[in-house]
Amino acid sequence: MAALQQGLTLFFSLLVEAMPFLVLGVLFSSILWLWVEPEQLLKRLPRHPLGGAVAGAVLGCLLPVCECGNVPVARRLLTQGIPASVAVGFLLGAPTINPVVIWSTWVAFRDQPLLVWGRVGLTLLVAVMVGWVFSVQKDLRPFLQPAVAQMLPLPRSQPLREPALAGVPTGNFLALAGGKTLPLETLGWHTSRLLSRRGRWQMVWVNVLSELRELTGVLILGTAVAAAIQVLTPREVILGLGQGPVTSVVAMLLLGVVVSICSTVDAFFALSFAGSFTTGALLAFLVFGPMVDLKGVSLLLTVFRPRAVLYLFLLAGLFTFVLTLAMNLYL
């Protein structure tokens, strides 16, 4: 009974903390969908995968949302046709590389600037490397959930604005004047241009509500898992893993995944371990925690297929592990 009550308190506290950020992310996503022309967005992004990944990671400075808020935004960006490297860079980098998080880390670790710079630098490095790896996959569709893949525009070689005439295997089309057709999946922006201002805003609000229904539902499932794991395996079990250069990094990586707190405040949480953990381990928590956490996994599953999510995590986890371990051993 006591465990149930503890679980409920944990569950609702995580949800109450995540809700405002999710609402913010969904708002950004809906406005992006109906008010920003995809081509304008694409024109401004670097073409090279490496540049794209950097751009994606730094995009967080413009959209300061934490890990729950950036999933709807990344999903929207993907359906607007941005390259994989930008989207993955954004997913992994944006929760950390944004003014609010950098400021809170600075406040928490004022006396250890190495941790502040290390957090920003390593996050950028990991996000860019993973984004670069993902950019090898030119057509992202097999990685995405079918629902998202369907909304993806046609590959970049075909002009977006021109109605595509052939070569689209499935889907519905709008018949246009002159016998031309427009595939439905490229609608979004195109239909919304036909609407009045008021109609467009109405679409924004309707989209906010329907994305909220979906993502909050998913977030609730993820949070339930996170709360259950925290009740069943107390934090102390993870922390008991050890204090050595290797085991402390592993313990903090695990802790970052399990605790699932928002990136805007996790610096203060990490600070309370400053006395008993190695610098590399703290950094591992600060870098990996915002990228991957239990309640965020469920949200990511609304974008990617499970296998792609696994790749994403393994890559990010390994890079973080190797980099912070190297720091423990050589710095």
Place this chain on the structure above:
Amino acid sequence: MNGLDLLAIGAWGLLLLKYWVTGQLAVLVHPNYFPLTVGAGLLLVGLTAWQGWVRWREPGQPQTVAGGQLLPRAWGRLLLLSTAVVGLVVAPRPFNSHLAWESGELLNMTRTLPQPFRPASRPEERSLVDWVRLLHAYPEPDAYQGQKAKVQGFVVHPPQSPANRFFIARFVVTCCAADAYPVGLPVVLTAGEAKTYPADTWLEIQGRMITGEIQGQRRLILQAEKITPIPPPANPYLY
């Protein structure tokens, strides 16, 4: 987007506002988050009420957005609505003494308490967390011997502790209840049994600091002179 969807999302907005109005928000998140939570609650309630009105007045307005979803619609709706109802009915409870003891923090104090602090010059004005911070900064129990103290917290009975001793503890929170961890001091009674104060009872204890040995460690102990039961505070945490 049908009426039930609006209801489910609106219910979550109501839940956030209910936590705020009843003060239960303090049990869940750090006060820094209050404005964000209240803002989100107002937005959700306002948006669903307005969209409900639009649906009713102008059924011609766009109301659905195409696109498949990971979670079947009915599921999302059901999850939202059921959790919101549970939240509205069940009041969140702060963590209890059992959890405080299980964490092991009360004896080992492995955490450094991050925020800068200025110890009150009058020792009896220090809160429990002030005392623990002070002990972190200058971990020499004898330095505080004889100082007056007045602290508030809940009772923790460790297993195998002498009949006249218990811990007085509180939880510290940095973000939300998910990261709460306990701080506390051992209390020794001059007369009477520790069991007269059941676990989780909130007490205000006045007394003097002494030192003694607990499980082989020299520790600062609060010798109680006056113990007053107090009602559980609306905000159970220290920051």
